[in-house]
Amino acid sequence: MTLSPDTIEIFSIGPLTINATLVFSWVVMALLVAGSWWVTRSLTASGDIGRGQNVLEAVVAFLRDQIREVTNQDPEPYLPFVGTLFLFIVTSNVLSVVPGFQAPTGSLTTTAALAVCVFVAVPVFGIAKLGLRAYLMNYLRPSPFLLPFTIIGELSRTLALAVRLFGNVMSGSVIAAILLSVVPLFFPIIMQAFGLLIGVIQAYIFAILAIVYIASGTELQERRARAEKETP
Amino acid sequence: MGIDVFTLIAQIVNFVVLLVLLRVFLYRPIQRVMHEREQRIADEHAAAEEAREEAEARAEELRREREAFEEERRERLAEVEREAEELREERLAEVREEAEEARERWREALERERDELAGEVREGAAAVLTDALQRGWRELADEDLQTRALDVFAGKLRELGDEERAALADRARAGDLVFATAFEATDEQRETLLRAVREGLLEDEDAAPEAEFERDPALIAGVTLRAGDLRVGWTVRARLDDLERAWTGTGNDA
Numbered sequence: 403m404t405l406s407p408d409t410i411e412i413f414s415i416g417p418l419t420i421n422a423t424l425v426f427s428w429v430v431m432a433l434l435v436a437g438s439w440w441v442t443r444s445l446t447a448s449g450d451i452g453r454g455q456n457v458l459e460a461v462v463a464f465l466r467d468q469i470r471e472v473t474n475q476d477p478e479p480y481l482p483f484v485g486t487l488f489l490f491i492v493t494s495n496v497l498s499v500v501p502g503f504q505a506p507t508g509s510l511t512t513t514a515a516l517a518v519c520v521f522v523a524v525p526v527f528g529i530a531k532l533g534l535r536a537y538l539m540n541y542l543r544p545s546p547f548l549l550p551f552t553i554i555g556e557l558s559r560t561l562a563l564a565v566r567l568f569g570n571v572m573s574g575s576v577i578a579a580i581l582l583s584v585v586p587l588f589f590p591i592i593m594q595a596f597g598l599l600i601g602v603i604q605a606y607i608f609a610i611l612a613i614v615y616i617a618s619g620t621e622l623q624e625r626r627a628r629a630e631k632e633t634p
Numbered sequence: 635m636g637i638d639v640f641t642l643i644a645q646i647v648n649f650v651v652l653l654v655l656l657r658v659f660l661y662r663p664i665q666r667v668m669h670e671r672e673q674r675i676a677d678e679h680a681a682a683e684e685a686r687e688e689a690e691a692r693a694e695e696l697r698r699e700r701e702a703f704e705e706e707r708r709e710r711l712a713e714v715e716r717e718a719e720e721l722r723e724e725r726l727a728e729v730r731e732e733a734e735e736a737r738e739r740w741r742e743a744l745e746r747e748r749d750e751l752a753g754e755v756r757e758g759a760a761a762v763l764t765d766a767l768q769r770g771w772r773e774l775a776d777e778d779l780q781t782r783a784l785d786v787f788a789g790k791l792r793e794l795g796d797e798e799r800a801a802l803a804d805r806a807r808a809g810d811l812v813f814a815t816a817f818e819a820t821d822e823q824r825e826t827l828l829r830a831v832r833e834g835l836l837e838d839e840d841a842a843p844e845a846e847f848e849r850d851p852a853l854i855a856g857v858t859l860r861a862g863d864l865r866v867g868w869t870v871r872a873r874l875d876d877l878e879r880a881w882t883g884t885g886n887d888a
Contacts, residue, residue, distance in 0.1 A: 408638050424644050431652045438660035445663055447670035455667075462664050482661050486653045506645070511637045515645035 406572070407504035408511050427506040430493050461489070465609075472610065473617035479530075480613055483523055487516060488609035495571060495601025499594050505601075508575050510568045517564035520612045521556065528619040540619065563611060570604045763877070771854045771870045780817050783856035784826050786868045791834030791859075794866065803835045805861030811845035812860045816853040816869070827857065 410422035441454035451459070465485045469477035491507050498505035506512040528537040541552050574597035582590045794802070805811060813819065813827055824847055831843050850858075854874070858867030 408636075408641055418640060421638070421641060423641055424648070427645060427648050431648060431655070434652065435655045435659055438656060442659055442663040445667045447667050447674060449671075455664075458660065458664050459668060462661065462668065478665075481665075482653055482657045485661065486649065486656050489656065490649065490652060509641070511641040512645050514637050515642050515649060518642070518646060519649050 406509045406511075407506065408509050410504065422504045423506050423509040423512055426494070426497075426504050427512065429503075430490060430497065430506060433497075434489055434493060461485075468610065469613055472613050473620070475617070475620070480527065480616060483519075483527075483616075484609050484613050487520075487612055488605050491516070491567065491608055492602055492605035495605060496598060498571070498575065498601065499598060505571055505575070507567055507601075507604075508571045510564065510572075513564040513568040513571075516567070516608070517560045520563060520615060521560040523612070524556075524615050524619050527616045531620045537619070559615065563608065567604055567608050570600055574600055767870075767874055767877070771874075779855050780815065780819075780823065780857075781826075783868055783870075784823055784830075787857050787859070787866075788826070788830035788834060790866060790868055791830050794834070798864070798866075799835055802859070802861050802864055802866065805864065806831055806835050806843045806845075807841075809844035810861055811843065813845055813847045813857055814850040814853060814860065814867075815847065815857045816849070816851055816855045816871075818849050819847050819857075827859075831859075 407422035407426060412420050412422055412425045414420065437454075438458070441452070441458050444452065445455055446452075462481070462485065465481060465488060466477040469475075469480050469484060473480065494505045494507040494512075497503045498508070507516075525537060528540070541549050574593075578590055578593050578597060581593055791799075791802075811831065813824075815823070819827070827847075828843060828845065831845070832838060832841050836843065852871055854870035856867060856869030856872070858865060858869055858872075
């Protein structure tokens with residue numbers, strides 16, 4: 403039983419080892435891109451739309467509504483980032499029920515990479531919205547002495563983000579593998595279905611947390627900027 | 635179970651690539667289409683709102699026109715009713731007038747018929763009555779009645795008014811007197827009549843008035859004195875004529 407697809411080596415290119423995590427990530431990427439291309443090549447703005455377009459519009463509308471509710475801002479700037487996170491994770495988790503498919507999200511490396519992306523995205527969106535100085539000033543408030551704790555908080559929530567997703571996906575796979583060896587009939591199917599539900603929920607949680615982190619940075623800066631302007 | 639740095643970097647790159655690709659192949663087209671649809675829906679909504687406002691304005695305009703039309707209709711109806719009432723009154727007056735005329739004509743015709751009938755009846759009755767009285771008086775008339783009638787005549791001369799007496803006196807002085815009696819007047823009776831003229835008209839005992847005497851059986855009994863267009867006397871004929879006129883007058887009143 404393998405706990406991480408990182409350990410499964412598919413092929414090597416010189417010193418670079420291509421493992422299952424990367425390969426299945428490409429598979430997921432290819433599926434998403436190909437599916438998007440296939441659906442969006444015949445989009446129509448009329449009321450009579452196809453089933454694929456209907457699904458994609460429902461997903462995009464759902465993500466926009468969620469982002470708008472959480473950030474109370476225009477969702478357009480955040481939609482590609484948060485949507486890509488959600489689609490990649492949910493596709494990886496759902497495909498985990500396919501025999502032989504190793505969900506990339508079952509790799510701590512993948513979840514860490516996604517968490518790093520979030521970690522980077524938070525200041526990127528904050529600086530893009532507020533400017534570099536205003537964003538950096540956020541770390542010195544309310545007191546410069548709290549700067550280490552703020553940095554630790556940033557790192558710890560990134561780590562928690564990565565471990566939470568990895569733990570949930572990996573645990574589902576592990577439990578399924580254990581049950582498969584102990585009770586080979588019927589019960590693992592239920593656990594797999596349960597794992598599907600957990601996978602979708604985890605994708606949702608990851609995406610929502612990402613947007614919460616991004617929004618908290620921008621909103622906090624906005625509130626402080628407004629407070630400074632209002633203070634004589 | 636650890637983190638492979640190469641895989642970590644590769645996954646970050648993968649994520650960025652996926653982000654770019656999905657932005658190109660998914661988010662932009664989908665959002666463009668959704669924006670177009672939202673815009674179209676917004677346009678349609680705006681058009682519908684505009685159409686609704688136009689419809690409301692049109693409805694308001696129609697409502698005002700309908701109220702104006704209703705007001706005009708009421709006015710015209712009132713005018714027509716007034717004209718109809720006037721026409722009805724006019725027609726009614728005409729009909730009433732025609733009816734009144736017809737009724738008047740009918741009444742006149744009825745009265746005429748009644749008068750004719752009553753006249754015929756009266757005339758018949760008067761004729762029968764006067765005929766019976768004439769026959770009665772003729773049977774009763776004699777010299778004594780004649781004498782009595784002369785006495786009555788003398789009394790009537792005395793009772794004449796001053797103006798009539800003066801006119802008759804002038805005629806008597808001129809000798810323009812004619813006595814008519816039902817019976818041939820005797821000398822004594824003639825003298826009685828002349829005396830009555832002297833005493834009643836001339837008031838002169840010595841006067842000698844001249845007069846003509848004639849007999850008129852139609853008088854039945856009594857005497858009349860004619861002096862030009864003046865006439866005075868008492869006769870049964872005159873009484874019968876009075877009776878007939880009185881009878882006829884009573885019949886008209888009835």
